[in-house]
Amino acid sequence: MKALNESRATKVRRQVLRHFVLGFASILMIYPLLWMVMSSFKPDELIFSDPTALPTSFDLTSYFQGWFTFRESFTTFYMNSFIIAFFAVVGNLMACSMTAYAFARLEFRGRKIWFVLMLGTLMLPYHVTLVPQYVLFLKLGWVNTFLPLIVPKFLAVDAFFIFLMVQFFRGIPREIDEAAIMDGCGPWRIYWKIMLPLSTPVMATAAIFSFIWTYDDFLGPLIYLNDMSQYTVPLALRAFVDSSGGESLYGELFAMSTLSLVPVFIVFLAFQRLIIRGVALGALKR
C-alpha cells in the first residue's frame, strides 16, 4: 500500500516536472513570434526599448505604411504569390498523381527503370540543375515571367509528391480497379473516377505542402523575377532588408513579416492533423 502511494506521488511529481519542461520550451519557441507580432503594433521608437510590454494600443500605422512602402504595393506582391502558388498546387496535383498512377497501377515497358530514376531525382540536390535550367528558361524568353516557377510543376519535377502518392495508391485494394476493368472502364476513367476520389488524404497533404513550399520559396523568384511588378511576398520582404540601412522601417518590416506568415498559419490551423500526419508518414513509409 505504501509503495503504491509512493509511486503515485512520484507520478504526480513527474507529470508536474514534464509540464514545467514543456511549458518552458513552448514559451521559448513562441516568444520570438510573439515579439514580432507585438512589435508590429508598436511605434518604432518603442520596439527596441522594452522586450516585454504589450503594445499600449493597436497601432495599425506600420501595417498601412508597410503595405505602401515600395513603388508597387503589397497587393501586387500577394497577387503574384497566390497566382504562382495556385498554379503550382494544380500542376503538382495533376502531374504527380498521373505519374504516380502510372507507376502504381499500369503495366508498361521500362517501368522499373523509370521508377528507379524517379527515386534517384529525390536525392539530387537542386544546385546541379540550377544553372542549365536558368540558361534554358533564359533562351526560351521566360525569365521575368512566372513560367519558370509554374511550368516545371506541370511536369512533375517534385518527385517527393510522386513518391507519396505511389505509396498511397498501392494501398488501395486492387480488387476495386479490377472490378472497374470488368465493367469496361479504361485507365483514364479508373484514374479519374476511382483513384483520385479515394485519395483525398494524400492529395490534400500534397496540396498543403506544395502551397507552403511555393509560397515560401525564395531562391526561385530571386533568380527568375527581376521586375518589382513581378515580385512575390518573400522578395518584397528581402527588399526591406536591403533598404533598411536607414533605421526607420522597423515597424513596417515587422508588420509585413507578420502578415506574410498569416496564410501559412491559417493553413496550419485548418489542416494541423493532416500536416502532422504527413510529416510522420514521411518517416514510417520509407
Place this chain on the structure above:
Amino acid sequence: MTSVSTNPGGRSAPSTEGRFARIWRRNGAGYLFLLPWLVGFLGLTLGPTLASLYLSFTDYDLLTSPRWSGLKNYEYAAFYDRRLGKAIEVTFTYVLWSVPLKLTVALLLAMVLDRSVRGVAFYRATFYLPSLLGASVAIAVLWRQLFGADGLINQLLFFVTGIQGPAWITHPDYALSTLIVLAIWQFGSPMIIFLAGLRQVPQDLYEAASMDGASGWRQFWKITLPLLAPVIFFNLVLQTIEAFKAFTQAYIVSGGLGGPVDSTMFYSLYLYLEAFANFRMGYASALAWILLVIIAIFTAIAFGTSKYWVYYEDEQR
C-alpha cells in the same frame, strides 16, 4: 475490339493488328500517364544534369558561348579558391553543430511528450509551428532583428544579467551561431518523426525492464535508443542533406553577401553568388558537382556505418 489477340503470347492468333498497334496497346496508356513526368525528367532534370556536367569543364558567362577549359574549374576549386575553402568550412561547421543539436532536442522533447502527458496535441503543435514557418524570409528577417545590437536577445540578456551583449548578426564570431540556433529552433519536424517512432516501441518491454529493476537511464540506452535507431538514421540523413542545402536564411541574415567577413558564406550562397552575381556559370556548375559528391559521400558514410548501429525489427540479429 481487340479480343482476338488477348490470348497470351498471341502467336496462334492471326495478327489482326500490326506490331506497332500491339506495342501501343501494351504500353500506350502507361506512357500517356507518364508523359508529363517524362518530359520534365528528360528536359528539366536529366538534360540539365548532363549539361551542368559539361558546363563544369568550361568557362561560361551567359553572353558568349561556353569555352572548354578542361579541369581548370576543378583545379581552381581544389587549390586556389580561398573563399570556397571558407564556404566549405562554414557549411561543415553549420552541419556538424546544427544537425546533432537539433536531433538531440527533438528526441528529448519527443520523449517528454510521449503518451501520458495531458495536452500533447497543444505542445506538439507549438513545437512544430516553427518548422513550418522557419523556411520563410519573414523568420529570417525576424532573426536579424532578434539578434541585432538592440534586439530581443540583448534586451533580455541585459535585463537578466546586466551585460550588454554584442551585435550577434554583424559579429564574425557569432553570426553563424545565430543561424545554428535558428536551425535548432526548427526541431519540430524531426520531433514528430521521433514521436511516431516512439509509438511503435512496445510498452511491455519497459514494464519488463522495470520489473527487473532497470533504471530509466538504462531503459533509454537498452530499449529506446536501439529500437529507435532506424528513425534516428532517417532523421540524420534527411537533416544532414537539408543542412547542406541551406540558403535562404544565410542570404537574408547576411543581407545577401555571406558576411560579416564571409562568416555566413554557406556553400549554396557562394554557388548562387558565383552564378548569378559574377556570372561564372561554368565554375558554379563545377561547384554544384563538388557539392553533389560531398553529399553523396556523407550519405554513403551514413548507409555504410548503419549496419553497425541500425537494426530493423524484421531483421535477424
